[in-house]
Amino acid sequence: MGCIAGNVLGFRDRWQKEERCIRRGQTTFKAERRTPGQASSGALFLVEFDLWSMLACYVPGANSKGLKLRQEIEAKAGYFVCREVARGAGTRPLLIIGDLNTGNQTGDKTPNGVNYACAEHFDDLSGKYGLVDLWRSSNGTDAREWTKRTTRNGLILNGFRLDHAFGNSQVRQCVQPHLLVLPSAVGRGLQRSQRDRRSYGSRCRSGKL
Numbered sequence: 001m002g003c004i005a006g007n008v009l010g011f012r013d014r015w016q017k018e019e020r021c022i023r024r025g026q027t028t029f030k031a032e033r034r035t036p037g038q039a040s041s042g043a044l045f046l047v048e049f050d051l052w053s054m055l056a057c058y059v060p061g062a063n064s065k066g067l068k069l070r071q072e073i074e075a076k077a078g079y080f081v082c083r084e085v086a087r088g089a090g091t092r093p094l095l096i097i098g099d100l101n102t103g104n105q106t107g108d109k110t111p112n113g114v115n116y117a118c119a120e121h122f123d124d125l126s127g128k129y130g131l132v133d134l135w136r137s138s139n140g141t142d143a144r145e146w147t148k149r150t151t152r153n154g155l156i157l158n159g160f161r162l163d164h165a166f167g168n169s170q171v172r173q174c175v176q177p178h179l180l181v182l183p184s185a186v187g188r189g190l191q192r193s194q195r196d197r198r199s200y201g202s203r204c205r206s207g208k209l
Contacts, residue, residue: 034085036078046085052171055085057098062117073117076101080121083129086168093170096131099147100164107141113150113158122164131166 034044034055042060046053059079062072082096102116103109104123109116116122125131136143146159 034081036081037075040075040078042076042079044079044082052093052095053089055082055094055096055098057082057096057100059099059101059118061101076118077121080118080124083121083124086125086129086131086166089168089170091170094168095171096125096166097164099162101162103161103164107136107144108161110146110158110160113160116160125166131168132172134165134167135161137172 028050030048032046032048034046035042036044040060043056043058045056047056057079060072060076062069062076064072079100086094086096100122102118102122105115105119126133135145139145144159144161146161147163148160150157150159
């Protein structure tokens with residue numbers, strides 16, 4: 001037990017050092033495009049730092065009707081290759097962050113909000129694949145917070161939590177005090193307003209982040 005604790009503390013020291021380098025722009029990393037297909041408006045990039053990995057996500061919406069809606073849902077489901085990325089991370093700490101454009105049907109929207117597409121794939125991240133919803137872990141199962149709201153005549157009708165951060169068990173064990181620090185340091189480009197997300201997806205696909 002003492003040996004394990006020592007390894008964890010040593011990793012935290014190295015993690016904090018890398019965090020300082022990231023904030024100063026002094027770290028190196030390797031980025032790989034993982035976006036499924038070419039025609040979709042979303043983007044997935046796997047970024048590998050010295051000690052850990054991050055999957056940066058913009059998952060497209062599915063808001064049309066009829067046949068086009070079914071096609072959009074099929075395309076959207078393809079973005080949950082992030083589950084395979086999680087499985088392939090092994091013992092390497094992995095963060096999955098960004099606009100997933102979906103969530104849990106109960107906890108991540110108001111009761112009258114439109115149901116999410118691909119919610120079952122989202123639930124599999126923390127169920128079948130054992131990832132930790134970092135915001136939920138920090139704020140509790142009953143907490144509610146919205147990253148998108150629908151309004152009418154200035155009144156809020158419904159709220160949706162579309163932006164998420166997940167970590168694997170290695171993140172949870174080794175760097176729990178810093179879980180929500182690094183995403184804010186390296187993922188500011190993911191926190192776009194609803195107005196400019198289309199142009200952000202375009203830049204992701206072209207690699208011009």
